[in-house]
């Protein structure tokens with residue numbers, strides 16, 4: 099049997115992005131001995147890629163802003179499907195979480211009077227995104243990373259050991275959350291460098307693993323986004339919610355093929371960039387949906403005036419929520435009005451002087467210049483939708499970030515569901531990471547402390563089973579000596595193509611059924627995925643293990659998408675194009691049914707969401723609410 | 735769309751040793767070196783070890799040496815090479831190899847921990863921080879750093895001099911000291927910490943002889959030498975020879 103070293107911690111945080119690091123800081127400050135574990139090097143998590151900014155109603159750019167307005171925008175963006183208590187907490191606490199970053203050394207761009215500058219973004223009524231050029235995520239992650247280092251320096255002073263109370267296990271992967279009698283007892287992990295197995299025993303495990311984009315072919319996401327946390331939760335018995343809602347960002351690069359999907363930040367539009375089709379027309383004016391009609395400009399002139407005078411003009415429709423813009427682009431391309439490489443044109447070159455573009459959008463300038471030979475100060479970019487974010491995730495209690503039904507398990511950040519409803523507004527993720535990362539760290543530390551000495555144990559048998567599962571790809575290679583083992587890279591490519599083509603931005607019943615059949619086949623073939631070589635830093639092996647997670651999560655997306663017979667936010671059905679008020683209250687929970695079944699591992703459950711608290715409902719006009727809420731809800 | 739076959743030589747091996755291995759591999763329009771490495775993984779060498787994350791020049795994971803020059807693989811277009819050129823990809827030389835193109839970069843994380851952190855100004859509540867853009871411009875330039883460690887790899891002070899590693903933080907972390915030193919609200923001085931001095935005395939600023947090699951390889955085009963190291967040196971020197979400070983140091987602090 100494989101030996102696995104064991105270590106004891108109070109809180110284990112899986113993930114070192116914004117959510118994980120904020121959770122770890124909080125848990126450690128609460129006095130919990132905290133371990134952070136992440137697949138990449140410390141400071142490289144996906145959060146580093148975030149560009150545009152972090153949404154918080156500090157009111158620095160427009161004093162009219164406050165948490166209520168932010169809450170309203172978030173609910174509208176999510177088409178009222180949001181777990182409203184999360185949206186409320188998020189809107190209330192985001193400013194404090196941003197200000198706190200400054201006390202840890204963050205340097206945001208400034209307003210004239212020296213406060214944090216805030217920029218416009220789609221769906222936000224006021225300029226609300228704190229930012230640093232177009233590299234806000236880097237600033238966020240570096241600040242949190244450096245805060246962790248400063249806590250470690252304190253511990254070094256006090257205990258003579260940097261890692262006495264807070265340790266980062268970098269380039270390690272968790273493959274199982276372990277349980278004892280229904281409660282969390284730890285995590286089973288391998289070190290990527292050596293392939294060595296180890297167990298972190300802890301009563302609290304926080305999942306902060308980010309998203310699932312690597313199940314799609316065209317995506318802005320990094321290799322880490324294999325849905326691990328989603329799968330770990332399912333396998334540990336916790337349900338996922340809202341999995342049908344996947345955000346396709348309207349503007350990804352489309353050319354050359356090797357960079358297809360890489361993000362073009364929304365700030366390009368927030369700062370004045372416009373979308374045009376091959377006829378040179380600003381087509382977004384034709385795509386303003388009824389629910390947003392009063393809030394957006396009807397003429398180009400009005401839209402243009404808004405940048406200077408937002409109080410007396412309405413915003414241009416390029417700044418509609420992402421789902422609307424992505425669908426519009428999709429339709430234009432389909433109608434034959436696309437750009438040469440199958441996107442549309444996004445132009446800043448005719449809107450701002452070259453020097454302003456280079457200053458405000460430095461990474462975009464660089465990215466297009468280096469990767470596509472396009473000078474965005476002189477010519478338009480070509481852009482098209484790219485899989486960007488998953489709204490769905492682990493179902494959690496709003497206040498504590500505790501996963502439903504599994505004591506000791508928590509989830510925060512992109513891996514958690516509910517906060518963004520059917521569609522996330524730009525900038526609301528980074529703030530979400532901080533608000534709920536902190537809350538998760540707090541609850542996890544308190545729960546661990548509350549247990550005293552009565553901690554759940556890790557049984558040897560569970561460790562052995564996890565080790566065997568992790569070694570299967572090597573066994574599969576041996577077993578296939580006669581036949582040929584499946585190549586994990588090929589399986590991954592087929593999975594990505596399937597999700598992209600059949601469960602993508604526009605969905606149809608037949609295609610999703612086909613996707614489920616294909617996923618079933620891929621699952622069977624994945625059992626035969628074999629890898630060569632040894633366990634030291636072996637990417638083929640890592641991928642073979644990640645496939646389990648991607649297949650589970652993809653099935654959740656496909657099943658929930660097939661079930662929801664309406665269109666809302668990030669879920670668009672060609673066969674059910676309208677938003678149905680009756681569906682608003684319905685959440686689809688995904689649970690693990692039978693992990694070994696060839697035909698589907700996921701069972702769906704319909705639940706009704708809690709009614710929105712009356713004082714929060716009162717923040718909206720009745721005329722607006724009738725567009726979203728069913729008759730009975732209005733009079734409750 | 736045009737396609738051709740390129741000749742690649744990739745270092746393969748581990749702590750026990752290794753060598754360059756030849757591959758012939760397809761290249762398509764617009765691709766970068768990292769695409770080619772991925773194609774090798776998917777078709778010829780499934781266990782070829784390489785670090786990467788974002789494939790967009792934002793995370794600083796995919797550092798390697800391409801034809802001997804430290805670069806990000808995801809930001810190196812194949813079109814910068816001629817079609818008949820042999821492209822050699824090797825791991826960062828200044829750090830110990832783990833496997834193939836992956837090196838042990840823990841040196842950098844150790845150095846990061848040794849730099850004293852930001853000291854918040856006492857009595858300023860969160861939300862009350864006020865700074866002018868002109869004053870944050872300079873430290874912001876350094877905060878563009880994606881920690882690719884290419885500058886650390888290229889700096890001759892440590893590149894072939896393992897023995898200097900203990901005493902020298904490297905350009906990235908000397909720059910971090912400069913950044914904190916230029917932070918408009920950092921209260922280190924009030925707390926009795928002289929950052930310039932620690933740069934000189936504890937982090938090896940004196941080893942740097944301003945060759946600017948670090949600046950040349952920085953993918954973020956940060957002017958490491960001109961904007962961080964030289965000003966830090968000038969000020970450290972100022973401090974050192976300011977007789978009053980010198981006297982104060984003599985009296986206040988005894989170093990072994």
Ligand SMILES: Cc1cc2nc3c(=O)[nH]c(=O)nc-3n(C[C@H](O)[C@H](O)[C@H](O)COP(=O)(O)OP(=O)(O)OC[C@H]3O[C@@H](n4cnc5c(N)ncnc54)[C@H](O)[C@@H]3O)c2cc1C
Pocket residue numbers: 112113114115116117118135136137138143144145146147148149150151152153234235270271272273306307308309318319320322326327361486487510511512513524525526527528529531
């Ligand atoms: C290009 C781009 C630009 C964006 N711009 C913005 C923006 O401007 N504003 C905004 O609000 N949002 C933005 N987003 C979205 C936002 O960046 C992400 O949603 C957010 O960063 C996710 O953070 P996280 O903390 O949940 O996870 P991540 O930062 O992704 O971190 C996940 C962590 O989990 C670890 N992990 C995963 N699986 C395992 C495992 N099995 N074992 C161990 N560790 C594991 C990873 O290694 C990583 O450390 C952007 C996204 C992209 C792709």
Ligand code: SF4
Pocket residue numbers: 888889890891904905941942943944945946947948949959963
């Ligand atoms: S300028 Fe200094 S730090 Fe930079 S490479 Fe030269 S010696 Fe090293």
Ligand code: SF4
Pocket residue numbers: 794878879880881882883884885886905906909948951952953954955956958
């Ligand atoms: S300063 Fe430049 S070269 Fe050095 S680590 Fe940072 S980004 Fe890389």
Ligand code: FES
Pocket residue numbers: 785786787788789790791792793794795796797806807808809
């Ligand atoms: S993969 Fe992120 S910089 Fe190259």
